[in-house]
Amino acid sequence: MTLPTLFDLAARLIAEDTAGEATNLPLLDVVQDLLERAGFRCTRQLDGRRNLANLLAVAGPLDDDCLVLCGHTDVVPHAGQPGWSGDPLRLRREGDSLLGRGTSDMKVFLAQAVLAALETDLPGLRRGLALLFTYDEETESTGARRFARLLGTGPSLLPPRSQVLLGEPTDWRIYRGHKGYVRFSLTAHGKGGHSSRRAEGCNAVVWAARAAALIDDLAREERAALVPDELFGSEGEASVNVASLHGGLADNMIPEQAVLRVSYRPRPNQDPLAFLERVRKAVDEILLGPMKREARTGQLDIDLQYQGPGLLTEADTILEKALLSAGALGPAGAAPYSTDGGHLAGAGLRCLICGPGSLAQAHRADESISSAAFEQGVPFLRAVIREYCLTKRN
Numbered sequence: 466m467t468l469p470t471l472f473d474l475a476a477r478l479i480a481e482d483t484a485g486e487a488t489n490l491p492l493l494d495v496v497q498d499l500l501e502r503a504g505f506r507c508t509r510q511l512d513g514r515r516n517l518a519n520l521l522a523v524a525g526p527l528d529d530d531c532l533v534l535c536g537h538t539d540v541v542p543h544a545g546q547p548g549w550s551g552d553p554l555r556l557r558r559e560g561d562s563l564l565g566r567g568t569s570d571m572k573v574f575l576a577q578a579v580l581a582a583l584e585t586d587l588p589g590l591r592r593g594l595a596l597l598f599t600y601d602e603e604t605e606s607t608g609a610r611r612f613a614r615l616l617g618t619g620p621s622l623l624p625p626r627s628q629v630l631l632g633e634p635t636d637w638r639i640y641r642g643h644k645g646y647v648r649f650s651l652t653a654h655g656k657g658g659h660s661s662r663r664a665e666g667c668n669a670v671v672w673a674a675r676a677a678a679l680i681d682d683l684a685r686e687e688r689a690a691l692v693p694d695e696l697f698g699s700e701g702e703a704s705v706n707v708a709s710l711h712g713g714l715a716d717n718m719i720p721e722q723a724v725l726r727v728s729y730r731p732r733p734n735q736d737p738l739a740f741l742e743r744v745r746k747a748v749d750e751i752l753l754g755p756m757k758r759e760a761r762t763g764q765l766d767i768d769l770q771y772q773g774p775g776l777l778t779e780a781d782t783i784l785e786k787a788l789l790s791a792g793a794l795g796p797a798g799a800a801p802y803s804t805d806g807g808h809l810a811g812a813g814l815r816c817l818i819c820g821p822g823s824l825a826q827a828h829r830a831d832e833s834i835s836s837a838a839f840e841q842g843v844p845f846l847r848a849v850i851r852e853y854c855l856t857k858r859n
Contacts (some may be wrong), residue, residue, distance in 0.1 A: 466502055471843060474499075475576040476556040479565045487515035489538040489600050496520060496579055496598065503583045505596070508622075510612060519608045521622070522582075525590030525854065530626035532784065532853045533595045533814070534578040534846065536633075537602030537609075537805060540567045542826045545603040548787055548830030552782065562833040569834050570689050570823025577821065577842030584843070585850050592854045595623060595851070597641040602805050605771050609805035615811035618704070626816045628784040630849065631806050634822030637838070637845070641817055642696055642799035644730035645737045645775035645807060651676050651748070651767050656760040657721035666719035667760030670712040671721035675752055676765060677707045680727055680744055687740065696723030696777075696799040697732060704738055708778075728772075730803065733775025741769065774807035778815050783853060785817060791848035793819050821845075 474495075481492040505522040512518060520804075523531070533845050543553035543566045551557060553566040553854060566827030568571065578596055585594060599608035608839065616622055638773045653676065684705035693699050705727065714724025727744075731737045756763040780797060789795050802824070806816035821838040 468580060468762045468795055470555065470637055471576055472822075475573050477574040478576055479505070479556045479567050480554050483539045484566070486542070486544045489846065490516055490540050492519060493518060493598065494518045496575070497522070499579060500525075500596065503572070504587050505582070510615065511524065512600070512611075512693060517608070517855055519600065519612050519740070521595060521612075523595040524582075524587045525593040525621070526677060527593045527601070528622050529592060529624060530628065531593030531623050532560060532850065533597050533623065533629040534582065535597040535599070535629050535631050535809070536571050536575045536578065537599045538572075538575070539600050539603050539845050540570065540572070540649070546830050547574040550831055553832075558836075559833075560834045563836065563839055564608060564831050566832055566835045568826070568832050569634045570821060570827035570832070571632055571634065571822060573822065573834050573839060574820050576768070576840065577846055581846035581850060582842050584847060586855070590854050591856070592853050593624070593627070594850060594854050597629070606753065606773060606805050607807050609808040616812040616814075618661055621742065624689070625805050625813045628853075629806065629809055629817070630784060630788070631804050631816060632820035633800070633818050634824045634827050635800070635820050636823050637792070637819060637821065637822055637841075638794040639777040639785060639797040639817055639819045640800040641780060641797040642733055642784065643806065643818065644732055644799075644801060646730055646771070646773040646807065648726070648728040648735055648743060648771040649741055649744075649767060649769050651725040651727065651765060653723045654762070655719070655721050655723075656762060656779065658719045659661055660717045660719055663719065667756065667763050668719055669723040670720045672752065672765065673710055673712060673725045673758050676748060677725055679747055679751060680705065680707055682695045683743055684729075685738070694732070697801070700801045701732055703729040703731055704741070725786045731775065734779040737772060738769075740769070747849070753776045754793040757760045758816055770771050773803050774811055776804065776806040776810050776816055778810065778817060782817065784815070787796070787852035788817065788819055790843050790852050793845075797837070828853070
C-alpha cells in the first residue's frame with residue numbers, strides 16, 4: 466500500500482483535537498486503518514463512560530516477549546492559551562521547526578512509530594512488535610491503568626516479558642526511571658458572616674492560605690535536606706507545587722469554605738505518601754488548634770486525590786541496548802516528570818522513556834519540534850525495531 470508521508474500523517478493526528486475530554490476515536494480510526502491494512506492485529510479497549518479508547522496493535526510471535534512502542538493520544542489544552550501565533554491544530558513549518566499542539570508531546574512520535582511499524586518486514590519478526598496508544602495520560606493515566614489491569618487476560622494482549630518504549634519528549638536521551646505523582650486537596654471549613662463583623666466569623670480563605678504557606682515551608686525543608694542520588698542527581702526533589710486556592714462568593718461575605726490544591730513528585734524509591742503525612746501532621750499540630758479557637762466548627766480536611774507510581778527499570782535491558790545501538794543518548798537517567806510507564810511497570814512490563822521531542826517545548830504555546838528530530842524519528846525507530854525484533858540479540 467502507499468504510505469503517507471510523515472508530515473501528512475503527523476498533520477492528520479494533530480488536526481484531531483484530543484485535548485481534555487475530547488474523543489480520541491477519530492485519531493484511532495486513522496491509525497488502526499493503516500496498521501490493519503499492513504497486517505497488524507488491532508484491539509480497542511473502550512472506556513465505557515466516554516468516547517475514549519486504548520488501541521493495541523500487534524504483529525509477529527507473542528510467545529516470548531515483545532517490543533511495544535507506546536504513546537498517549539491526548540494533549541494538554543490549547544483553547545484560551547495565550548501566545549499561539551497560528552492555529553494549534555494545524556502542523557506548519559517555521560524555519561527549522563514544526564509547530565502545532567502535540568509536536569513534542571507527543572503526536573509526532575505516534576506518527577513516527579506508525580510509519581516505522583508499517584515499513585517493518587512483519588513476516589521476518591523474531592520477536593513480537595506492538596503499538597500501544599493510550600488516553601488520559603495528561604490527567605490520571607486512565608488508559609494505561611485500565612490496560613495494565615487487563616494484561617494477560619486475553620489472546621491479543623502482551624507476553625509478560627515485553628519491553629516498552631515510551632516516546633515522551635527526551636531529546637533522544639534514555640530514561641529508565643521517573644518520579645511518581647501525588648495530588649491532594651485541603652479544604653478549609655470556616656464560619657461565614659457579614660464582612661463588617663469579621664471577629665464573629667472564621668475566614669476559610671485565610672486559613673487555607675496559612676496552610677499553603679506551611680506546605681511551602683515544608684517543601685523548602687525537603688529541598689534543603691535533599692541528598693542527590695545517582696539517577697536523579699540534583700533534580701531529585703519532590704517538586705511540591707501549591708497549585709490553586711479557591712474560595713469565597715462575594716467581597717462582603719466572610720468565606721465559609723476554601724479549597725487548596727497541591728501536587729508533588731516523589732522519587733520511585735521513596736514512600737510516595739510520606740510528604741502528605743508530614744503535611745497532615747503539621748496542619749493538625751500548628752494550624753488546627755488556633756483555627757478552632759477562632760471557631761469551634763473550624764476544620765481543615767486533607768484528601769488524597771490521585772497517586773501515580775514512579776518508574777524504576779533495571780539497567781542494561783535488551784531495549785536499552787537497542788536504543789543505544791540506534792543512536793539514543795545514554796547512560797540511562799531519570800525523568801523529573803511522570804508517565805504511563807509507572808502503571809505499565811506495575812503490571813510487569815519493563816519500560817524506558819526516549820523520544821524525539823523536547824520537554825522545554827511541551828505544554829507551551831507554539832509547541833514545536835526541530836526539523837532534525839522530526840526527520841530522525843522514523844529511521845531511528847526502524848533501527849530499534851530491527852535490533853530488538855529482527856535480530857533477537859539478548
